[in-house]
Amino acid sequence: MPRLGPTARRVLGLPDPGDWERRKQRKLGKQGQAAPAAVPQQAVNPWETAAQQLLEQRTAPTPVAPLPGTRPAEPAPTAPWATVEERSGSAFARRLGRGVLWTLVAAFALLGAKSVLIPKKAPDPVQSAAPAKTAPAYPADEARVTASRFARAYLAWDEKDPAARAAGLAAVLPEGADATMGWDGKGNQDVLAVEASTVTPAAQQQARVRVDVLVRPTTPATPPKPGTAPAPVLPAHWLGLEVPVVQASGRVIVTGPPGIVGVPTTGPKAPELAAPEADSAFGEQTTETITQFFTAYAAGDTETVTAPGTVVPPLPAGVSLVEVASWTADKGTGPDRTGTARVTWQMGGAQLEQTYRVELTRVASADAQRWQVAAVHGGTA
Structure with missing residues (x-):
């Protein structure tokens, strides 16, 4: 059987054989008996010591019977453990081992409590899923x-x-x-x-x-046949x-x-588009502003009728204003308003009516306020 050293016994919390001997000596001292002889230092295993004592008892001479009237002598008690001097390093190692053991126990207990009180969140399937590989778009x-x-x-x-x-x-x-x-x-x-x-x-x-x-x-398109007039181009x-x-x-x-x-001769049926609600009072108030703008637009000089910072390129040569057929302001509030203008132009010997979306903004000066054009776009969108 392997022998455990004093350091290992202290880390594992086992009793030291020297403790048995000291307790036995204290007990004999209280009873008035002499302390037994010290056990050699090398006999530190109690089982080896017990075996040695049993061997000595078997080989010892047969005791002589005591004389009548006398008290038989009591055998001297022997200590079952050998005395081993405790060193300071052994005590420190024992305390350190116990401290490390209790620290690990506390750490595992805290981890278990955390898993119960704060359960791990399940991964988001959308985020955890690997991004799908998409084929490159056709050029x-x-x-x-x-x-x-x-x-x-x-x-x-x-x-x-x-x-x-x-x-x-x-x-x-x-x-x-x-x-x-x-x-x-x-x-x-x-x-x-x-x-x-x-x-x-x-x-x-x-x-x-x-x-x-x-x-x-x-x-x-086809070559003419003999004796016939050629086909028209x-x-x-x-x-x-x-x-x-x-x-x-x-x-x-x-x-x-x-x-x-083939090429389609007509387009598909257009969806029904909701027209914006009109503001007739604001439309009448700004009709003159719209007319002045389109007159200047055809003349190629819109600086005096547009808001500060607005740049409107002039129309090409050969375009002149016939009339502003209608101006409808959209319902709204604030310093920026929008409306639709229908304008008739003279160009190429003909008159052509077109539609514009006009954005107005209110410009304030020291003595007055007025509406001026901030942007103009063709069409109704």
């Missing part, structure tokens, strides 16, 4: 530019200069593609305007781009073109021939 702007360049080259041709059309198409077609793109090399047609609009992405980095093109043929008109494109090697190119589609 719609580049697709519109490519489709517009293609449409301008594709629908403009001159039978006397076919290379010009081929060069324009080659810049936006794949390498080695047919630059004639189905043209038979006859006729003449000009492209006046190109407007790209909707981009519809498809699979494998492809897309379809809607382009509206204003064309003006310079030859009849069509005027300039819009036509739709849907162009297939694909993104490849960091660019957007046209993948093949497009398709001509």
Whole structure:
């Protein structure tokens, strides 16, 4: 059995064998008996000491019976433990070990109480969820530019200069593609305007781009038949073109021939928009201000009729004011007000009525207050 040293016994709180011996000596001293001989220092294990005593008893000579009338001698008591001198370092280690043990117990108790009194919050599923990876957006702007360049080259041709059309198409077609793109090399047609609009992405980095093109043929639409009068030349008109494109090697190119589609003749039905409530009294009060502004607007000098810091670019030459057909102020309060003006202009030998949204602001001077224009925008929005 391994022997425990004094330091280990004190850390674990076990009694010291020397304590047994001292208690025994104090007890014998009170009874008037002599103190037993000291146990050698090396016999510190009580079990070894007991075994040694048992061996000595077995090997000792048989005691002689006492004479009649005499009291048998009492055997001298032996101490079961060896005396070990306690050192100051051992006592300090024992106290330190107990202090560390109680500190750990207190710490675990506090952690357990915290988990009960302050439960851990469940993670927010929205914040804890990993952000979803989104595919990069299709380069719609580049697709519109490519489709517009293609449409301008594709629908403009001159039978006397076919290379010009081929060069324009080659810049936006794949390498080695047919630059004639189905043209038979006859006729003449000009492209006046190109407007790209909707981009519809498809699979494998492809897309379809809607382009509206204003064309003006310079030859009849169909060649004349023998013995008949030539067909008239069509005027300039819009036509739709849907162009297939694909993104490849960091660019957007046209993948093949497009398709001509129709152009809507009317727009969809407009939603019913609520008109702002009118303030007739304020409208009458500011009618002269609005008339002065549009007169100066047509003349190209609005500095005297606009609020300080407001800059309104003048109208182009050839536009003159016919009348301010109506002015309706919106309901409201405060130093900033808004209203709608309907104005008739004279231009190009004709009269044209238009609509404006006008913002007014109240300007105060030392002796008076007046309303002046702070901004003007075309349309009713």
